Amino acid sequence: xxxxxxxxxxxxxxxxxxxxxxxxxxxxxxxxxxxxxxxxxxxxxxxxxxxxxxxxxxxxxxxxxxxxxxxxxxxxxxxxxxxxxxxxxxxxxxxxxxxxxxxxxxxxxxxxxxxxxxxxxxxxxxxxxxxxxxxxxxxxxxxxxxxxxxxxxxxxxxxxxxxxxxxxxxxxxxxxxxxxxxxxxxxxxxxxxxxxxxxxxxxxxxxxxxxxxxxxxxxxxxxxxxxxxxxxxxxxxxxxxxxxxxxxxxxxxxxxxxxxxxxxxxxxxxxxxxxxxxxxxxxxxxxxxxxxxxxxxxxxxxxxxxxxxxxxxxxxxxxxxxxxxxx
Amino acid sequence: xxxxxxxxxxxxxxxxxxxxxxxxxxxxxxxxxxxxxxxxxxxxxxxxxxxxxxxxxxxxxxxxxxxxxxxxxxxxxxxxxxxxxxxxxxxxxxxxxxxxxxxxxxxxxxxxxxxxxxxxxxxxxxxxxxxxxxxxxxxxxxxxxxxxxxxxxxxxxxxxxxxxxxxxxxxxxxxxxxxxxxxxxxxxxxxxxxxxxxxxxxxxxxxxxxxxxxxxxxxxxxxxxxxxxxxxxxxxxxxxxxxxxxxxxxxxxxxxxxxxxxxxxxxxxxxxxxxxxxxxxxxxxxxxxxxxxxxxxxxxxxxxxxxxxxxxxxxxxxxxxxxxxxxxxxxxxxxxxxxxxxxxxxxxxxxxxxxxxxxxxxxxxxxxxxxxxxxxxxxxxxxxxxxxxxxxxxxxxxxxxxxxxxxxxxxxxxxxxxxxxxxxxxxxxxxxxxxxxxxxxxxxxxxxxxxxxxxxxxxxxxxxxxxxxxxxxxxxxxxxxxxxxxxxxxxxxxxxxxxxxxxxxxxxxxxxxxxxxxxxx
Numbered sequence: 001x002x003x004x005x006x007x008x009x010x011x012x013x014x015x016x017x018x019x020x021x022x023x024x025x026x027x028x029x030x031x032x033x034x035x036x037x038x039x040x041x042x043x044x045x046x047x048x049x050x051x052x053x054x055x056x057x058x059x060x061x062x063x064x065x066x067x068x069x070x071x072x073x074x075x076x077x078x079x080x081x082x083x084x085x086x087x088x089x090x091x092x093x094x095x096x097x098x099x100x101x102x103x104x105x106x107x108x109x110x111x112x113x114x115x116x117x118x119x120x121x122x123x124x125x126x127x128x129x130x131x132x133x134x135x136x137x138x139x140x141x142x143x144x145x146x147x148x149x150x151x152x153x154x155x156x157x158x159x160x161x162x163x164x165x166x167x168x169x170x171x172x173x174x175x176x177x178x179x180x181x182x183x184x185x186x187x188x189x190x191x192x193x194x195x196x197x198x199x200x201x202x203x204x205x206x207x208x209x210x211x212x213x214x215x216x217x218x219x220x221x222x223x224x225x226x227x228x229x230x231x232x233x234x235x236x237x238x239x240x241x242x243x244x245x246x247x248x249x250x251x252x253x254x255x256x257x258x259x260x261x262x263x264x265x266x267x268x269x270x271x272x273x274x275x276x277x278x279x280x281x282x283x284x285x286x287x288x289x290x291x292x293x294x295x296x297x298x299x300x301x302x303x304x305x306x307x308x309x310x311x312x313x314x315x316x317x318x319x320x321x322x323x324x325x326x327x
Numbered sequence: 328x329x330x331x332x333x334x335x336x337x338x339x340x341x342x343x344x345x346x347x348x349x350x351x352x353x354x355x356x357x358x359x360x361x362x363x364x365x366x367x368x369x370x371x372x373x374x375x376x377x378x379x380x381x382x383x384x385x386x387x388x389x390x391x392x393x394x395x396x397x398x399x400x401x402x403x404x405x406x407x408x409x410x411x412x413x414x415x416x417x418x419x420x421x422x423x424x425x426x427x428x429x430x431x432x433x434x435x436x437x438x439x440x441x442x443x444x445x446x447x448x449x450x451x452x453x454x455x456x457x458x459x460x461x462x463x464x465x466x467x468x469x470x471x472x473x474x475x476x477x478x479x480x481x482x483x484x485x486x487x488x489x490x491x492x493x494x495x496x497x498x499x500x501x502x503x504x505x506x507x508x509x510x511x512x513x514x515x516x517x518x519x520x521x522x523x524x525x526x527x528x529x530x531x532x533x534x535x536x537x538x539x540x541x542x543x544x545x546x547x548x549x550x551x552x553x554x555x556x557x558x559x560x561x562x563x564x565x566x567x568x569x570x571x572x573x574x575x576x577x578x579x580x581x582x583x584x585x586x587x588x589x590x591x592x593x594x595x596x597x598x599x600x601x602x603x604x605x606x607x608x609x610x611x612x613x614x615x616x617x618x619x620x621x622x623x624x625x626x627x628x629x630x631x632x633x634x635x636x637x638x639x640x641x642x643x644x645x646x647x648x649x650x651x652x653x654x655x656x657x658x659x660x661x662x663x664x665x666x667x668x669x670x671x672x673x674x675x676x677x678x679x680x681x682x683x684x685x686x687x688x689x690x691x692x693x694x695x696x697x698x699x700x701x702x703x704x705x706x707x708x709x710x711x712x713x714x715x716x717x718x719x720x721x722x723x724x725x726x727x728x729x730x731x732x733x734x735x736x737x738x739x740x741x742x743x744x745x746x747x748x749x750x751x752x753x754x755x756x757x758x759x760x761x762x763x764x765x766x767x768x769x770x771x772x773x774x775x776x777x778x779x780x781x782x783x784x785x786x787x788x789x790x791x792x793x794x795x796x797x798x799x800x801x802x803x804x805x806x807x808x809x810x811x812x813x814x815x816x817x818x819x820x821x822x823x824x825x826x827x828x829x830x831x832x833x834x835x836x837x838x839x840x841x842x843x844x845x846x847x848x
Contacts (some may be wrong), residue, residue: 193707195700202693205682212641212679213693213747214665272684 028264028281028316030180033066035285039292046295055175055284055291057242060176061086061235063283065254066261067187068119068231070279071224073262073291074191076204076271077133079228081122083254086236087247088144089115090159093237094246095151097160104160111163114221118144119229123222133225141255149248156245159237176238183234187227188276196223203307260307263287264314285310329738334572341404342367343500343531344389344420349398350596351384356736358384361398362557364550366500366531371522373534373542373563375574376552382535385552389533391415411675421493422502425509427485432691436460438477439492463495464488467521483514487521500531507536509627521543539567549600583799584774588782589618594652596668596786597755599638602647607633609810611647615755615786620777622801622821623790625830629807631790632674638788639671640664651755665694672747674759674790680744683733688714690732690743694751717746721776738769745776756780758789762796774800794823808832 023030039046065082072079091113096102102110118140123217125136168175197221202210211217235254240246265282267274289310293303342365351359359381361841366372366389374382387393388400402418409415429438436456445455458538460473469487477485486506493501503522507515511840522532534546542549546563551573558573561816575582597615602608608630615621623631637644643659650656651667664671673679679692691714699706714728721742725735732743741761748756758777762770777787777800790795797804804821806814806829814829 193705194703195696195705196703198689198692198696198705201685201689202682205684206678208679209682210663210693212639212671212673214697216662216663217692272682 003133005116011322013304026266026278026281027321028266028278028285028314031314032281032285032288033188035288035292039288039295042292043295046075046292051291051295054178055178056180057174058291059283059287060153060180061239061251062254062257062261062286063180063280064231064235064238065251065258066265066279066283067183067276068228068235069258069262070187070265070267070276071200071227072133072266072275073259073269074204074271074274075127075200075220075224075226077221078233078259078269079119079122079137080134080255081118081137081144082228082232082235082258083251084141084144084148085115085118085229085232086239086251086254087249088118088148088236089233090163090236090240090246090250091148091151091157091248093163094157094159096238097163098157104162106238107160108162108166111237112230115233115236116230119232120222120226121230123225125216126225127221137225139256145252152248153244153247156247158245159240159243163237163241164204164244165241166238167244176242179238183231184276187231190227191276196220200224201272204273206272257283257286264311265273266318282314285314333817338404340367342401343403343406343779345399345401346385346388346395347399347401349385349388349395349400349483351388351393351396358397358555359388360556362550362552362555363398364533364557366533366727368499368529368531369526369546370547371532371534371545371563373536373546375542375549375570376418377574380552381555382553383504386422386504386533386535389415389420391420408550414499416496419497419499420502421498421500422491423486423489423504423506425505427482427489429477429485429489431476433477434474435464435471435477435480435488436473439463439473439495441492459495460491463491466494467524468490469492469521471731481514482509483517485512486510486518490521494525495528498531499529499554500591501525502653504534504535505537506534507538507541515541539570540726542570543567580628582771583796584771584778585620585800585802586778586782587618587802588778589783589784591617593617593619596652597638597788598648598650598653599634600648602634602637602644602649604633604637604642604644607810608637608644611807611810611812613805613812613815615788617754617784617786618781619802620781620787620789620800622797622804623807624794624797624804625807625813626773627792629830630810631807632759633810634807635671635759635788635790636673638664638681639669639757641671641673665751665753666698668754670694670751670753670756672744672748672756672758672761674763676737676740676744681732681740684731686729687718687732687743688724688728689733691717691746691750694747694753698751713750714746718748721746721749722772736769738765738772741765741769741773742776745773754785756787758787758790758791761789762791762793789818794826797821797826798823806830 045051065086069079069082089111093107093112096110097104097107122136123276125131126133166175166179172176191200199215202215203217203220207217235253239250261282262274262279263269264285265278267278286307289307290303293306344366346362346364348361348363349359350361360387364372364385374385376382384393388395391412391414394410396563400409407418411753420659421729439460440456445452445459457473467487467490469491471484477488490501506518510518525532536542548560549563549565549570550560551558553574553576572593593616595614595616600612602611611634611666623634625631633642636642638649640659640663642815648655654667656667657663677683688711692710696705699709711728718728723739723742723746725739732740762773765773781787789800798821802818804826805812806826806832813832816825
């Protein structure tokens with residue numbers, strides 16, 4: 001997936017070899033391997049089948065949230081509401097099944113639609129209401145969490161079996177990992193092969209130039225937020241499926257992990273730059289660090305400190321690298 | 328020359344700053360080839376040359392933004408290195424840019440003291456700050472309220488605030504980069520009296536202007552540049568015709584190679600009727616036929632860009648109609664305009680024309696992404712092939728299609744914008760300052776491109792503030808003044824004087840006298 005083209009053209013890397021260029025363009029991937037190697041040496045528990053599957057499961061929710069967020073960030077926006085929208089989608093879905101007595105598959109699709117719709121509302125506020133996306137989605141963060149509490153009255157609700165299926169296994173493979181891979185492929189496909197995907201890079205790179213070239217900027221903005229909401233909905237269903245119940249406080253604060261994953265993956269908050277493969281690596285970096293620190297019995301308090309530093313270092317290295325290139 | 332041995336006190340007459348035989352390349356392109364310029368105390372050194380001649384590169388070397396690849400920089404006769412702008416500021420060199428470095432939401436006093444607020448008990452000492460600001464303004468005889476927000480001042484006064492700020496930082500050399508471009512005649516004379524004052528006090532100045540009459544009025548000596556090379560240094564009272572000859576180095580016929588090769592039916596492609604916008608454009612009507620280039624001349628602020636943008640669907644208009652090939656275009660729909668064959672090359676290609684961080688391939692393809700797509704999927708190979716073909720045809724100089732467009736030269740960037748509309752088969756091209764910031768060679772290529780477009784039956788509307796370009800390339804010239812068309816001239820009747828007298832016909836008084844002066848060129 002690393003081969004997919006982006007708005008960022010290939011750059012000449014020091015050394016000039018293709019391998020050198022690949023490494024320079026995929027700093028986060030190199031970091032992930034170094035991290036994996038260090039943990040492999042430090043603890044025998046890291047490189048085991050069960051632990052790797054565990055990492056995959058833990059990464060799934062963050063990565064799916066971050067895939068959706070990548071659309072928004074590529075288009076030079078930000079979506080702070082993904083955690084709340086995930087919770088609302090899961091809770092709405094659970095409510096449809098438990099309280100609304102709807103069939104399980106309707107509850108599943110309904111949950112996704114709630115996510116997409118929430119995102120579209122934010123997108124509409126950004127595109128037509130001229131609200132900065134930070135503000136529009138900050139509002140949605142509060143509204144969606146509030147609605148989640150209203151629907152559930154602050155109590156967990158059991159999920160539909162179709163949703164619980166997302167948290168299960170197919171043979172030895174956990175469903176969340178399958179969902180993670182499929183969602184990543186779909187997101188990468190949208191960004192690279194659809195007209196809408198290329199428009200996202202154009203709008204993020206220079207909104208006015210895109211508009212003057214005939215790009216339907218408002219439609220693009222609504223689409224990116226709707227997609228972000230849709231992926232957030234999927235992440236919410238994954239999370240509730242694993243627990244067999246939708247929790248009112250589920251995914252609180254996850255938006256920050258998702259943003260971290262996207263920027264560690266090399267996307268620019270200024271827009272126009274970002275790849276799904278990078279975002280996946282970013283999410284894995286976060287999860288592997290947590291996993292490794294757990295295996296090494298580092299307290300969860302210190303884990304937060306480490307993760308904060310990793311974000312700063314990863315993005316710092318990336319912007320230094322960009323600065324040293326012409327333009 | 329300043330090859331004198333290094334002493335602590337430079338002998339009288341030593342230039343404040345000398346660029347000695349400097350060269351500068353960007354990648355494979357050499358933009359400055361062995362140029363020498365002296366800036367002497369109490370003198371105004373004019374840099375004259377066409378866009379792309381290397382003036383801005385030279386002043387950026389003086390300011391420490393760029394470092395020369397060859398040659399030396401001397402300050403007071405001593406060789407120095409200017410690794411950044413701080414280094415040049417420390418030596419008393421200040422640049423007054425066209426885009427001013429002021430914070431509009433802060434006061435005049437705060438702006439003048441920016442970065443060195445006077446303090447008292449660790450807090451900002453506002454009284455002292457006002458005093459510093461007032462002293463600075465007094466030096467140039469400017470009487471404005473230091474508590475005024477800078478953003479609320481006119482551009483001319485902002486410029487003077489910037490000059491006052493530079494002087495309060497003990498600048499002894501000012502680089503004035505087209506300071507008169509946005510000023511009225513009265514503001515220009517106010518600026519010139521400040522310049523006169525500074526000259527008396529021994530401040531050395533570098534002055535860039537495209538207005539030849541200003542050179543004699545304010546300059547002492549003129550360094551003429553052409554294509555990055557030093558051509559001559561002449562006194563500022565040199566005749567304007569001679570200055571043009573030195574600057575251009577060839578006759579005007581070669582510079583504007585207009586050819587009319589279209590032999591098809593003279594269908595009317597674009598008709599604009601009674602177009603008015605809120606505030607600016609007032610009842611504009613004109614039409615353009617296949618094979619024709621219509622120049623839209625007039626002063627900055629006459630409403631030319633607004634007309635173009637309304638036709639292209641970028642901005643809404645209040646009344647009137649726009650027809651392309653006889654069909655009405657809906658108001659403010661860029662998409663509809665593009666579908667009916669309108670292509671728009673905007674005035675500011677960096678802000679409005681290109682996604683600078685994206686590849687050439689992407690930039691060429693934006694207008695055709697959706698029309699060539701199959702069920703929402705990009706025709707990647709087709710888009711790439713079309714982009715490659717047109718890039719070859721327009722000779723866009725790049726490593727490959729994946730190169731980031733922001734790393735191309737101005738001329739090649741502009742050709743990329745053109746390429747987008749050629750790929751889209753646009754037949755009505757609206758060009759807003761199509762050669763601004765483009766070097767001399769690429770200019771002629773763009774003119775040839777306009778010839779090719781019209782030879783194939785296309786229609787071109789060109790807005791340009793470079794009158795020779797309008798006169799040299801247009802088949803008809805429409806002159807705008809105060810938001811409406813004040814006259815139409817055929818290619819044969821269109822002279823600078825004729826255009827200028829129409830351009831100033833209906834403007835407000837203070838704009839008017841600025842133009843009267845231009846008209847006397």
